[in-house]
Amino acid sequence: MPNPSEKCPICKKNIVPEYKPFCSKRCADIDLNRWFSGDYRLSSEPRDEEEFEELQNSLKETLDPDHNVG
Numbered sequence: 001m002p003n004p005s006e007k008c009p010i011c012k013k014n015i016v017p018e019y020k021p022f023c024s025k026r027c028a029d030i031d032l033n034r035w036f037s038g039d040y041r042l043s044s045e046p047r048d049e050e051e052f053e054e055l056q057n058s059l060k061e062t063l064d065p066d067h068n069v070g
């Protein structure tokens with residue numbers, strides 16, 4: 001049963017059942033990319049860099065313990 005009030009959240013066109021709740025694969029991909037660039041990206045890419053930096057800093061301190069003393 002079609003629901004005429006439902007529209008694609010990306011471009012507001014009519015929804016195609018095959019790509020529900022979107023009108024096309026393109027809009028489904030756009031939504032997926034939005035999701036990735038928000039949540040997914042924040043929790044993967046930068047975190048690795050941060051962890052790497054932290055590791056480097058703690059390594060520096062370990063390898064060079066009396067650098068700040070004198």
Ligand SMILES: [Zn+2]
Nearest residue numbers: 008011023027
């Ligand atoms: Zn659309």
